Amino acid sequence: MDWFYVKGILILSGINLMAVLGLSLLTGFTGLFSFGHAGFMAIGAYAAAFIGVNLGLPLIVSLLAGGLVAGIISLFIGRLTLKLKGDYFCIATLGFGEAIRLVLDNVQVFGGARGWPGIPIRIDLWNVVLINLAGIAFMISLVNSRHGRNMIAIREEELAAKTIGIDTFKYKMISLFTSAVYAGIAGGLVGYYTGFLQPKMFGMTKSTELTIIVIFGGIGSVSGSVLGALLLTALPELLRAFALWRLVAYGVAVIFIMISRPEGLMGGKEITFKGILRAIGFGHKHSKAREV
Amino acid sequence: MDILAISDLTKTFGGLTAVENVSFRVQEGSISGLIGPNGAGKTTIFNLITGIYKVTRGEITFGGHSIHDLEPHAIANMGITRTFQNIRLFKRLSVYSNILTACHGNASYSVVDSVLKSRRFRTEEKRLREDAVSLMEILGLAEWQNHIAHSLPYGLQRRLEIARALAVKPKLLLLDEPAAGMNPDETQQLMHHICRIRDEFSCTVFVIEHRMDLIMGICENIVVLNFGKKLTEGPPEEIQSDPQVIEAYLGKEARISA
Numbered sequence: 298m299d300w301f302y303v304k305g306i307l308i309l310s311g312i313n314l315m316a317v318l319g320l321s322l323l324t325g326f327t328g329l330f331s332f333g334h335a336g337f338m339a340i341g342a343y344a345a346a347f348i349g350v351n352l353g354l355p356l357i358v359s360l361l362a363g364g365l366v367a368g369i370i371s372l373f374i375g376r377l378t379l380k381l382k383g384d385y386f387c388i389a390t391l392g393f394g395e396a397i398r399l400v401l402d403n404v405q406v407f408g409g410a411r412g413w414p415g416i417p418i419r420i421d422l423w424n425v426v427l428i429n430l431a432g433i434a435f436m437i438s439l440v441n442s443r444h445g446r447n448m449i450a451i452r453e454e455e456l457a458a459k460t461i462g463i464d465t466f467k468y469k470m471i472s473l474f475t476s477a478v479y480a481g482i483a484g485g486l487v488g489y490y491t492g493f494l495q496p497k498m499f500g501m502t503k504s505t506e507l508t509i510i511v512i513f514g515g516i517g518s519v520s521g522s523v524l525g526a527l528l529l530t531a532l533p534e535l536l537r538a539f540a541l542w543r544l545v546a547y548g549v550a551v552i553f554i555m556i557s558r559p560e561g562l563m564g565g566k567e568i569t570f571k572g573i574l575r576a577i578g579f580g581h582k583h584s585k586a587r588e589v
Numbered sequence: 590m591d592i593l594a595i596s597d598l599t600k601t602f603g604g605l606t607a608v609e610n611v612s613f614r615v616q617e618g619s620i621s622g623l624i625g626p627n628g629a630g631k632t633t634i635f636n637l638i639t640g641i642y643k644v645t646r647g648e649i650t651f652g653g654h655s656i657h658d659l660e661p662h663a664i665a666n667m668g669i670t671r672t673f674q675n676i677r678l679f680k681r682l683s684v685y686s687n688i689l690t691a692c693h694g695n696a697s698y699s700v701v702d703s704v705l706k707s708r709r710f711r712t713e714e715k716r717l718r719e720d721a722v723s724l725m726e727i728l729g730l731a732e733w734q735n736h737i738a739h740s741l742p743y744g745l746q747r748r749l750e751i752a753r754a755l756a757v758k759p760k761l762l763l764l765d766e767p768a769a770g771m772n773p774d775e776t777q778q779l780m781h782h783i784c785r786i787r788d789e790f791s792c793t794v795f796v797i798e799h800r801m802d803l804i805m806g807i808c809e810n811i812v813v814l815n816f817g818k819k820l821t822e823g824p825p826e827e828i829q830s831d832p833q834v835i836e837a838y839l840g841k842e843a844r845i846s847a
Contacts, residue, residue: 434704435704438703438704438706439700439703439704441703442698442700442702442703442710442714443690443693443696443698443703443714443717444700444703445703446686446689446690446693447690447693449679449682449686449690450679450690453678453679453680453681453682454677454678454679454680456641456673456677457673457677457678457679457753459641459660459661459662459665460639460641460661460662460665460670460671460754461665461670461690461691461693461694461753461754461756461757462662462665462666462670462693462694462757463662463693464660464662464663465662471700565681
């Protein structure tokens with residue numbers, strides 16, 4: 298395997314990781330399932346490419362702008378759908394994701410279904426890694442603050458969360474907004490990495506893949522999401538030997554892992570420095586890995 | 590002074606009237622009880638006070654402010670919180686996290702503060718953690734702090750739910766059948782805890798309970814409901830000897846204790 302190929306897989310993992318981190322906040326920590334996150338990626342991708350190409354802004358500004366556009370649209374969606382309970386919200390997001398794809402298929406400004414070629418390629422491994430590290434640091438700070446705890450409370454027992462004074466609607470909105478910004482940035486990365494955007498890239502399959510990674514990594518665990526994104530992006534590549542049967546093997550592998558470990562890879566636990574030290578025999582015996 | 594005033598409260602679900610024209614007051618600093626046979630509408634009244642159900646007709650005022658149009662979290666932030674008949678803990682979180690989460694109202698740092706680890710974040714977060722630890726100590730949960738909530742023995746789960754409610758620093762604490770499923774010893778302990786909570790946290794306690802030993806033992810005023818209507822109210826001695834109540838509800842109990 299040459300380095301160019303490995304680097305490509307790592308960059309794709311990084312892009313997936315960005316979207317998965319966001320979805321992890323929404324699904325893993327707040328308990329809201331979304332099957333339309335690829336829609337936010339699409340919005341971020343087209344917005345970031347449009348802003349970068351037409352206004353000539355630097356990469357990081359374009360990416361953030363793309364994320365912000367996705368975030369703002371998520372606020373409208375949230376306003377309309379977050380009052381819905383559980384499964385209904387999930388179905389609403391599914392409809393939203395498909396709607397975005399179909400709109401982009403038909404908007405000729407961005408090339409419609411043919412796609413939008415010729416976006417300058419500005420992504421390399423180092424900037425994907427930096428962006429992901431920033432994303433991970435932000436997410437860890439958020440979930441370990443009172444804001445993150447309030448979101449976890451909503452996931453655990455929404456009614457009780459309300460009666461201890463948590464504005465559940467507001468926190469669901471914050472959670473949805475943040476996760477849409479992450480998805481938007483991930484979308485921006487796609488455009489600037491492949492140099493080509495097509496609505497088809499952001500269909501149901503993509504949304505489902507993101508949700509699978511979050512659950513696979515373990516609900517309510519940032520390190521689980523990181524591991525999940527790295528493993529499940531690389532897995533289809535490792536399975537290339539199966540040729541046509543590749544995606545079947547992928548499905549079987551995921552099912553097998555979920556049966557043997559239904560709580561996901563990390564099962565709500567986190568990998569911490571203290572935990573690592575303890576595992577290799579250093580550190581204090583009372584420093585337990587944090588439980589979420 | 591009355592902390593809670595309920596006047597002409599009515600709640601209907603479709604054609605069913607669960608609560609009809611109920612009026613009563615709860616005195617500040619008191620321990621008051623709400624009793625009645627199953628299906629009398631006791632929990633419905635709690636759900637109306639805490640904003641989980643919307644009031645059909647009537648008024649609920651808390652400390653002089655009308656609260657029946659507010660969202661549950663706004664009512665909680667005004668100082669009313671509760672426990673549930675079927676315990677609703679954050680099941681998969683530790684005892685400590687359950688209480689720490691509920692302390693959130695005593696901090697005001699923003700998302701930006703938590704990401705930048707600002708001074709405000711650090712001092713407020715430290716205070717929240719201290720608050721949570723002291724609450725665990727007061728309610729005797731300290732040795733259980735790292736246990737996952739749903740793995741606790743039943744009595745402790747109830748106690749944790751009360752601790753979590755107290756973390757909100759309530760002025761009015763609503764307890765929905767706190768002694769359900771407890772043995773006489775645990776009930777005695779609970780009565781002791783409830784009295785201590787009222788004194789140490791200077792809050793008013795309003796309790797639904799079927800256990801007459803508890804109700805008669807600690808309540809200063811008792812409201813009796815039957816079929817969604819208020820039957821009577823008064824101090825325990827009066828309630829115990831009220832023929833209406835005996836007929837509706839206490840009949841058996843009174844004969845046994847006589």
